[in-house]
Amino acid sequence: MTVRTRFAPSPTGLLHIGNARAALFNYLYAKHYHGEFLLRIEDTDRERSTQQAVDVILDGLAWMGLIPDKPPVYQSTRIKRHQEIALHLLETGKAYKCFCTPEELAEMRTKAKVEGKPPRYNGYWRDRDPSEAPPNTPYTIRIKAPREGKTIIHDLVQGDVTVGNIELDDMIILRADSTPTYQHAVVCDDHDMNITHVIRGDDHLTNSFRQLMIYHAMGWEIPQFAHLPLIHGPDGAKLSKRHGASSVMEFRDEGYLPEALCNYLLRLGWGHGDDEILSREEQIKLFDLDGVGRSPSRMDYTKLNHINAYWLRQADSKRLCKKILSRLNKRNNLKLDEQNQQKILKLMPSLKERAKNLNELAENAAFLCMTIPLNFTDKAQKLLNDGNRILLKKLAIELNKLPNFTKDSINHCLHEFAQKEKLKLGKVAQPLRAAITGNTISPGIDDTLFALGKNEVLARLGAIING
RNA sequence: GUCUCGUUCGUCUAGAGGCCUAGGACAUUGCCCUCUCACGGCAAUAACACGGGUUCAAAUCCCGUACGAGACGCCA
Numbered sequence: 262m263t264v265r266t267r268f269a270p271s272p273t274g275l276l277h278i279g280n281a282r283a284a285l286f287n288y289l290y291a292k293h294y295h296g297e298f299l300l301r302i303e304d305t306d307r308e309r310s311t312q313q314a315v316d317v318i319l320d321g322l323a324w325m326g327l328i329p330d331k332p333p334v335y336q337s338t339r340i341k342r343h344q345e346i347a348l349h350l351l352e353t354g355k356a357y358k359c360f361c362t363p364e365e366l367a368e369m370r371t372k373a374k375v376e377g378k379p380p381r382y383n384g385y386w387r388d389r390d391p392s393e394a395p396p397n398t399p400y401t402i403r404i405k406a407p408r409e410g411k412t413i414i415h416d417l418v419q420g421d422v423t424v425g426n427i428e429l430d431d432m433i434i435l436r437a438d439s440t441p442t443y444q445h446a447v448v449c450d451d452h453d454m455n456i457t458h459v460i461r462g463d464d465h466l467t468n469s470f471r472q473l474m475i476y477h478a479m480g481w482e483i484p485q486f487a488h489l490p491l492i493h494g495p496d497g498a499k500l501s502k503r504h505g506a507s508s509v510m511e512f513r514d515e516g517y518l519p520e521a522l523c524n525y526l527l528r529l530g531w532g533h534g535d536d537e538i539l540s541r542e543e544q545i546k547l548f549d550l551d552g553v554g555r556s557p558s559r560m561d562y563t564k565l566n567h568i569n570a571y572w573l574r575q576a577d578s579k580r581l582c583k584k585i586l587s588r589l590n591k592r593n594n595l596k597l598d599e600q601n602q603q604k605i606l607k608l609m610p611s612l613k614e615r616a617k618n619l620n621e622l623a624e625n626a627a628f629l630c631m632t633i634p635l636n637f638t639d640k641a642q643k644l645l646n647d648g649n650r651i652l653l654k655k656l657a658i659e660l661n662k663l664p665n666f667t668k669d670s671i672n673h674c675l676h677e678f679a680q681k682e683k684l685k686l687g688k689v690a691q692p693l694r695a696a697i698t699g700n701t702i703s704p705g706i707d708d709t710l711f712a713l714g715k716n717e718v719l720a721r722l723g724a725i726i727n728g
Numbered sequence: 729g730u731c732u733c734g735u736u737c738g739u740c741u742a743g744a745g746g747c748c749u750a751g752g753a754c755a756u757u758g759c760c761c762u763c764u765c766a767c768g769g770c771a772a773u774a775a776c777a778c779g780g781g782u783u784c785a786a787a788u789c790c791c792g793u794a795c796g797a798g799a800c801g802c803c804a
Contacts, residue, residue, distance in 0.1 A: 269804095270804090271803090271804045273804085303804060305803095305804080306803070306804065309803095309804090359802095361802095363801090363802065366801085366802085367801095370800095370801090373729095373730095374729060374730090375729090376729090377729055377730075378729080378730070379729080379730040379731070379800065380729085380730085380800065380801095381730095381800075399802095401802055419732090419733065419734095420733095422732065422733075423732090424731070424732070425731085428730080428731055428732090428800090430800090432801095433801085433802055435802090436802040437802060438802080440802085442801090442802070442803090442804095443803070443804045444804095446804095447804090462798095463733080463734095463797085463798065463799095464798055464799070465798095465799090466732070466733075466798075466799075467731080467732065467798075467799040467800070468799080470732095470799095488733095490733090490734080490797090490798095491797075491798075493797080495739080497796075497797090499797090525740095528740065528741080528753090529740065529741095530740085530741095531741090532740080532741050532742065533742095534741095534742065534752085535741085535742065535751075535752040535753075536752095536753095537740090537741095537752080537753050537754090538753095554734095554740095554741080555733075555734060555735095556733085556734045556735060556796090556797085557734075557796085557797060557798090558739085558740065558741090559739060559740080560739095561739050561740065561754070561755085563739080563754060563755055564739070564740065564753080564754045564755080565754095566754090567753085567754055567755085568754085570766090570767095574767080611766095614765095614766055614767055615765060615766045615767080616766090625765095675763080679763090685763080686762095686763045687762090687763045687764075688763085689763075690763035690764070691763065691764060693763090694763075694764065695764095700764090700765095701764060701765085702764055702765045702766085703764070703765075704764095704765085704766085705763075705764090705765095706763055706764080707763090
């Protein structure tokens with residue numbers, strides 16, 4: 262049997278991090294078993310479901326590298342099928358018409374709550390003849406829930422979960438306007454799509470018991486369920502805006518790499534021995550549901566940063582240059598011509614060792630593209646005192662003499678100069694760094710000089726010496 | 729309120745009755761490396777929620793308690 266999983270988000274205009282993780286787990290599980298990963302857009306709420314909102318999901322999944330194996334199924338296109346099944350259930354006596362008004366139902370719930378009972382539908386129309394209803398009264402179709410016994414779900418993550426059938430009520434499968442409810446549509450679609458494993462958030466666990474009623478009524482084969490624990494904010498409360506980024510696009514904009522986000526999300530709530538850093542190939546090879554924990558986990562932005570920094574170091578330099586260019590473009594007073602882009606590429610191996618995200622990377626690379634006069638940080642300004650300016654003037658002469666402006670020759674020159682001046686290298690390197698980067702922090706001084714190039718270094722020094 | 733689930737360092741986790749003096753990672757602190765900042769290396773701090781059982785032996789099995797979470801819509 263081919264394993265077939267699905268990710269079934271509703272297009273709300275946002276791809277939440279919890280949903281993204283569900284998508285990841287579905288994808289990895291399918292790939293691990295050489296199965297198929299499918300996408301279904303649950304767009305039955307036509308008002309919220311704009312193409313724009315759908316694109317957010319599609320773009321987000323593509324960014325994370327979670328490409329479905331088939332074109333997405335749009336739930337809204339399947340309403341006729343949902344209705345057909347609901348009607349079939351009605352005809353076979355597994356469902357019935359309910360003429361209660363929303364007001365009556367609300368009253369029913371409040372009453373039950375006051376009595377300390379679970380707020381449920383009391384089955385008023387279950388055994389009543391529809392002729393008892395006033396003519397032309399709108400009605401919903403409800404499925405007949407079992408009234409005795411219990412239902413067990415063998416959840417691949419949560420284990421066996423048992424609920425007494427008395428807890429279930431006759432839920433609505435077709436609304437008064439004859440559109441299907443979520444519970445109904447999900448079951449029909451999962452069945453028709455031949456889904457073998459339903460992997461989703463733990464918030465759906467109790468839904469599963471209700472959905473099971475439809476499977477039973479239709480005599481359909483029941484898929485395997487796996488309910489993933491939820492992601493909370495760092496304080497243990499539900500993850501929200503106040504905690505920081507919570508949607509995939511936000512993480513992208515804040516400069517996280519997709520492989521880092523995926524790596525982090527995978528390790529959040531899943532473990533395989535002491536493994537921490539995993540490539541997509543390793544993830545597919547190692548992932549299985551028995552490694553998923555049962556308790557909710559907290560979002561740890563610091564650890565995400567660490568993992569992002571790791572993948573940044575591993576990333577291809579050209580790719581990173583491309584990614585920071587758009588960020589650099591948003592800044593003023595930068596010259597981003599071909600020549601300066603080459604400088605960034607030259608320094609990228611050192612640059613990427615020092616950044617936690619793409620925004621920092623762009624920030625750290627910016628000095629390469631600045632025009633004279635540079636902007637100086639306070640600390641840099643302090644270093645450029647009169648004494649150091651004289652020192653730099655002497656150093657400029659030495660640097661100018663270098664026939665080949667290579668990393669080695671620069672390094673050699675600086676050491677020699679420091680020795681001659683009876684100074685530690687740091688006493689030379691720091692003022693130099695300040696003069697040519699405007700900052701006290703940068704990659705190694707030899708790398709930095711080499712990337713900037715002889716002409717630019719001397720020009721920047723000149724501006725200091727004569728300024 | 730009712731039902732369901734969960735609880736190992738601050739956080740993510742390893743742990744399937746003796747390998748546990750509870751391991752790893754992030755964070756924190758110290759040291760080393762060093763031209764700055766990082767990276768890297770070494771070290772330190774730090775946890776089995778609580779109470780009862782079962783057993784020669786419990787983080788691991790059972791039962792309670794506490795705390796936390798989720799679900800209870802003609803939303804998805």
